[in-house]
Amino acid sequence: xxxxxxxxxxxxxxxxxxxxxxxxxxxxxxxxxxxxxxxxxxxxxxxxxxxxxxxxxxxxxxxxxxxxxxxxxxxxxxxxxxxxxxxxxxxxxxxxxxxxxxxxxxxxxxxxxxxxxxxxxxxxxxxxxxxxxxxxxxxxxxxxxxxxxxxxxxxxxxxxxxxxxxxxxxxxxxxxxxxxxxxxxxxxxxxxxxxxxxxxxxxxxxxxxxxxxxxxxxxxxxxxxxxxxxxxxxxxxxxxxxxxxxxxxxxxxxxxxxxxxxxxxxxxxxxxxxxxxxxxxxxxxxxxxxxxxxxxxxxxxxxxxxxxxxxxxxxxxxxxxxxxxxxxxxxxxxxxxxxxxxxxxxxxxxxxxxxxx
Amino acid sequence: xxxxxxxxxxxxxxxxxxxxxxxxxxxxxxxxxxxxxxxxxxxxxxxxxxxxxxxxxxxxxxxxxxxxxxxxxxxxxxxxxxxxxxxxxxxxxxxxxxxxxxxxxxxxxxxxxxxxxxxxxxxxxxxxxxxxxxxxxxxxxxxxxxxxxxxxxxxxxxxxxxxxxxxxxxxxxxxxxxxxxxxxxxxxxxxxxxxxxxxxxxxxxxxxxxxxxxxxxxxxxxxxxxxxxxxxxxxxxxxxxxxxxxxxxxxxxxxxxxxxxxxxxxxxxxxxxxxxxxxxxxxxxxxxxxxxxxxxxxxxxxxxxxxxxxxxxxxxxxxxxxxxxxxxxxxxxxxxxxxxxxxxxxxxxxxxxxxxxxxxxxxxxxxxxxxxxxxxxxxxxxxxxxxxxxxxxxxxxxxxxxxxxxxxxxxxxxx
Numbered sequence: 001x002x003x004x005x006x007x008x009x010x011x012x013x014x015x016x017x018x019x020x021x022x023x024x025x026x027x028x029x030x031x032x033x034x035x036x037x038x039x040x041x042x043x044x045x046x047x048x049x050x051x052x053x054x055x056x057x058x059x060x061x062x063x064x065x066x067x068x069x070x071x072x073x074x075x076x077x078x079x080x081x082x083x084x085x086x087x088x089x090x091x092x093x094x095x096x097x098x099x100x101x102x103x104x105x106x107x108x109x110x111x112x113x114x115x116x117x118x119x120x121x122x123x124x125x126x127x128x129x130x131x132x133x134x135x136x137x138x139x140x141x142x143x144x145x146x147x148x149x150x151x152x153x154x155x156x157x158x159x160x161x162x163x164x165x166x167x168x169x170x171x172x173x174x175x176x177x178x179x180x181x182x183x184x185x186x187x188x189x190x191x192x193x194x195x196x197x198x199x200x201x202x203x204x205x206x207x208x209x210x211x212x213x214x215x216x217x218x219x220x221x222x223x224x225x226x227x228x229x230x231x232x233x234x235x236x237x238x239x240x241x242x243x244x245x246x247x248x249x250x251x252x253x254x255x256x257x258x259x260x261x262x263x264x265x266x267x268x269x270x271x272x273x274x275x276x277x278x279x280x281x282x283x284x285x286x287x288x289x290x291x292x293x294x295x296x297x298x299x300x301x302x303x304x305x306x307x308x309x310x311x312x313x314x315x316x317x318x319x320x321x322x323x324x325x326x327x328x329x330x331x332x333x334x335x336x337x338x339x340x341x342x343x344x345x346x347x348x349x350x351x352x353x354x355x356x357x
Numbered sequence: 358x359x360x361x362x363x364x365x366x367x368x369x370x371x372x373x374x375x376x377x378x379x380x381x382x383x384x385x386x387x388x389x390x391x392x393x394x395x396x397x398x399x400x401x402x403x404x405x406x407x408x409x410x411x412x413x414x415x416x417x418x419x420x421x422x423x424x425x426x427x428x429x430x431x432x433x434x435x436x437x438x439x440x441x442x443x444x445x446x447x448x449x450x451x452x453x454x455x456x457x458x459x460x461x462x463x464x465x466x467x468x469x470x471x472x473x474x475x476x477x478x479x480x481x482x483x484x485x486x487x488x489x490x491x492x493x494x495x496x497x498x499x500x501x502x503x504x505x506x507x508x509x510x511x512x513x514x515x516x517x518x519x520x521x522x523x524x525x526x527x528x529x530x531x532x533x534x535x536x537x538x539x540x541x542x543x544x545x546x547x548x549x550x551x552x553x554x555x556x557x558x559x560x561x562x563x564x565x566x567x568x569x570x571x572x573x574x575x576x577x578x579x580x581x582x583x584x585x586x587x588x589x590x591x592x593x594x595x596x597x598x599x600x601x602x603x604x605x606x607x608x609x610x611x612x613x614x615x616x617x618x619x620x621x622x623x624x625x626x627x628x629x630x631x632x633x634x635x636x637x638x639x640x641x642x643x644x645x646x647x648x649x650x651x652x653x654x655x656x657x658x659x660x661x662x663x664x665x666x667x668x669x670x671x672x673x674x675x676x677x678x679x680x681x682x683x684x685x686x687x688x689x690x691x692x693x694x695x696x697x698x699x700x701x702x703x704x705x706x707x708x709x710x711x712x713x714x715x716x717x718x719x720x721x722x723x724x725x726x727x728x729x730x731x732x733x734x735x736x737x738x739x740x741x742x743x744x745x746x747x748x749x750x751x752x753x754x755x756x757x758x759x760x761x762x763x764x765x766x767x768x769x770x771x772x
Contacts, residue, residue: 021370022370022373023367023370023373024367024368024369024370025367025417027367027417028367028369028370028373028414028417028418031377031410031411031413031414031417032373032376032377032414034410034413034414035376035377035380035407035410035411035414037373037376037377037380037414039370039372039373060370060372061368061370082367322413324406324410324413
């Protein structure tokens, strides 16, 4: 086990899990994204306001009929199982896994439903707790990064030894899809700047270096920093977003000593998101080796809402594990349309040169 | 604790695995023969990376990928390339896979057999080598020669050195390819025999094999063959550009004046890369039947596009369908080309060999030069060095980009 070079107060990613329309594990989803394989397909019965079949990215193994909460739960359960995989040989570690789950306010409009999903998850996975050690967050696409920030705080403060952080979402509810269509946000022949609704779940298991060492677990990556920001100029308002919230999140994590080799962007096809990133990069480009080197998973799995950031982390860790990463440092960021939260996380390959003691 | 290894196993998504299979196969198809094209190395590198990425996706799905590839084989024979690679890769852990991989070479479909052969050239050979070695000793010439070719491609010594009796065209090509890369005896007599073969690919393979093996008398035989008037002359003229020197320019110029050998001789002039041939090529630009070939040769030597005039406008009588497939060619501006050469000739030392605007006369295999040449030019330069310069390393330029300069690793691994 390669734990000799862990920093005891460093935060490490020990496991990741992914459930997406293009892959039912982190490596499988990452391989599909790397190859540009898309799951875009016509919805079996829903048509948009122009009479064209809606194009969606669906988890094809799930029935089309179950309620959205069941879809989200099914995706979250499998992704959580995968992320917890490294612990299956370490039963003692399983007793104290704190859980932070990001869901979207649109798909889970009442917090009671969010807590219900958490409870079901705890029961299904078997090692999680549906008590004060769990947290449910609804903060849009960047919710996963907010959950990550909270988890890091807990780990650093010694309140937890292990944290499971996840995001799960699905747009594939007929009412949600029709609302998107009426808002003119669906990508179609008539709307090039819309997005393809998707669904998915991403999880990661975090620990301090001291805990990883104690449990003999080899990290996939070091989480160097995570930060969130607040955007006041939201999409659909009479304002022009110039990326202030996202810039604050970027500045909270970027470090000139570790330039970013590749970014995992929360683009979904809407111009708002691209403009926001463009303004942000204008202010922070000196922290990037090549700001144009990025991956947008939504090109393959559609817009996956609050799962996007955690899935971005799964892509980054898979690229290092697979040996095809562009470099040792990656940035993952999340934005949103109606939610003001913006977030960013800076990750470093565990075995990268220059690692601390 | 409900966590178990079993419930952590990823279940493949059929449509995604299909996409990985089809993409990987398409890319592997493009890789075949690409080494003889004039595409840049970066293009081939991207091809390899994309193919490797799709193979990774298939490896993650493990046996499911193999099963699905077998299902698709009947409709998409090129998938045999990928199936052969996947089977060969897991032959270490599952010995039966080695037999399955080799069995693809006996598939009833000739296309499947053909693509499986290409896959086994690209696959790791270590665990299938014993099966191939047995096959190379078999009595059916084509089967034995295919096995010998794959072994030789991976630089694994062949236990059956010696000529295969009466090989057909297909077997002859595999035999010659194997001979160029292995311990099979290969002399000028073999070159003489196979360079006169009725099939052009066999004749071309014979010249390459002789260069790779640094066959004694190669240059003398090439010069002699280039003066003949039968079918052997075309490949000899082309190959004289690879192994010849500027003393051969006169011979090549004379061959350009004969209709039958004109294009082969021009190709030879391009490969030779002597700036002394440029005035002759500039003249050829004014000859309608030769101008496009001459322009390509000039570009090959100088690395600069020949100046052209405006694109012709489409004739008014053309239908929309005809316009869709119409590819107008701008006329060559021979006068501008002459002026360009007058201004530029000083850059090119006339006593040296040039390709793509780079000097090839001083250690052309060093990375700074070699890696900037188009694929086909690299191949010719390598063959020249291999034929004429003692100690030139044994590289395999028809395989993955990352393995091209170290085929012997595979051989060592198999021992």
